[in-house]
Amino acid sequence: MLAHSTTSPARSATGAVGKRRRASLVAVAAGSALVTLAACSGPGSRSGSSADATPTAVNTAVANTPTTLTLFSAAGLEAYEQDLADAFQRKYPKIKVKLRVESDNNFNTVLPRVLASDSAPDIVQPYDLRGGVKDGLLTNLDAYDKAYGWSDKVPASALAPGRVSNGVVGSGPLYQAGGSAGPLTGVFYNKKLAAKVGMKTPPRSIGELEAVMAKAKKSGITPIVASNQDGLIGHLYNLLLGDYMGAQELSDLVYRKPGATLQTPAAVQATKTLHKWIKAGYFASDVNALNQEASYGKFTGGKGLFFFQGSWITQTLDKNFKGKYGVFPMPPAKKGGMYAGMTNNTLAFSIAARSKKKDAAGLFLNFLTTPEAAKIAVGNGYAALTPGADSKAEPSLSGTLTKQIQTGYAAIAADNGFDSWLQNSAPEVNTKLTQQLQLLVSGKVTPTAMVKTLQSTYADALKSN
Known part of the structure; x- marks a missing residue:
């Protein structure tokens, strides 16, 4: 589970750097086409209608068979x-x-016990995918992936956290699947202050972002609102890690891939960038004393230009600040580079190994890849993607907040840039990261030493777990 569970989603997706495929945005208006139901797959020795953890034969023609999931x-x-x-x-x-x-x-x-019982549900979102696979409680979905073509419809980085191989998440057989929907973690901005510093388009690189912050600082505007009493500068830090390391490397750490390490020049560069912004005075001087609620008040009170957060905060901000702020995805380290950002996939579900209605459950998971399901996700406050035509939309400061969230999410998906929070790798890392971020702000640790400490904590946590 995510360490900062009050501010962030519980699960996220790993990012694979690949070709820049633009997934189309969900159409909020009605009239989107449905994904056609596939025909029944070829014969196989094991049927998806039985309580089988690894079905090889899938019947996709189950829509007219009465049942209850x-x-x-x-x-x-x-x-x-x-x-x-x-x-x-x-x-x-x-x-x-x-x-x-x-x-x-x-x-x-109660979830493990429920999945192991004789009255197991058919569909579930497991919090511990690794454990569920190890204990044989979840269905291998590879046959359904092949029958419905999920790997062609959904960004690889959205499916990756549903894959498990030899106890490692991120690759191998698929155990959790569906569509692609979740929050956008990015750069919220105050529209009035953005206009004051002349920001007319989203920055396209870290360098361009720094230039806007330098101009804000020179104009007497605090560039970044954040809370660090609770370590929530960590949102910005993770975005920088994703930029410099690449989404795949950061996700490898979180999912404990053998050989993954934080102690790399890229991670040090990300930490140095954050340290440079601290030294430049881009944060309020009392940032280490601010908690989450106080940071919301500062942002809605016009006390800063940027706020690095996730779109889960929009309901809170809208109470006092609706229409006065926008959001764009964290720009890449270099112009033209890959977008990356932390998210979780709220349209990803698993099928219980004990389910006797796997084929009907597989049809439900396939439904999650349709525009209808994406529209529902948007209606519940998430960003969502639909398969189909390429989208030419680029991050912009125009349009509604919903459109900005959708466009930012799509930009990250196009680069297979979904990743996770470093602190999700182990509880010990979460605790140590908050401490180290506070020390970095107060000038009591160097970027190189911080990365070394976090890597040591990570390695020790893996040994003990």
């Missing part, structure tokens, strides 16, 4: 997942989807 949901996601279930039932009226809801506090605790 059970989706095990945490209470906090109930409204969103009920919307998905209702939309699925409208398209496939003979397949009912019934939610089985557990309180947020108990969900993670």
Whole structure:
């Protein structure tokens, strides 16, 4: 689970640097085309309709077979997942989807027991994918991926956190799949202050971003609002790590890929960049004493130009600041480089190994790749992608906030740039990162020493776990 669970999503996707494929934005207006149901796949020795953890034969022609699927949901996601279930039932009226809801506090605790029981649900979003695969509680979805073509529809970086091989997340067989939807973690900006410093387009590189901040500082405007009493400068730090290391390398660390290390020149450069901004006075002098709530007040109170956060904060900001701010994705380290950013995939689900309705559940997962499911995600405050035609949209300061979030998310997806938070790699890393960020702000640790300490903490955590 994400260390800063009050501010960030619980799961995220790993990024693979590949060709720049533009995934089309979800159409908020009605009228999007449906993904055509595939024909039944060829014969195989094991059927997806049985309680088999590794089905090899998949029947995609199940829409007219009456059945009821059970989706095990945490209470906090109930409204969103009920919307998905209702939309699925409208398209496939003979397949009912019934939610089985557990309180947020108990969900993670009871989930393994529920999946192992004789009354296991069919569909679930597991918090511990690695453990679920190890214990044989989840279905290998490779046959469904092949039958429905998910790997061709969904960015590789959105599917990667659903893959597990030899206890390592990020590659191998697919155990969690669906569409691509989640929050955008990026650069929120005050529109009035942006106009004051002459920022008419989103910066296209770290250098251009620095130039805007330098101009703001010279104009008497604090360039960055942040809270570091709780280590939430970490959002900015992780964005810089993704820029300089690349999304794939950062995700390898989080998912504990053998040989992955933070102690690289790229990670040191990211840390030096943050340190340079601290020394330049781009943060308020009392940033180490500010908590999350206070930082919201400063941003909505016009006390700073930029706020590095995730789109989960929009409901909070809109209470006092609606229409007065926008957002764009973190620019690449160099102009023309790859976009990267932390997210989680709220349209990714697993099928329980004990489910006897795997083929119907597979149809539900395929539904999550459609424009209808993406539209529901947007309606619940997420960004979402749909398969199909290329999108030419680039990050912009114009358009609605929803459009800016969608465009930023699509830019990252096009570069397979979804990654995760370093602190998600281990609880010990989360604790140490907050401490080190506070020391960096107060000038009591150097960037090189900070990276060395974090790598040592990471290595020790892997040994103990």
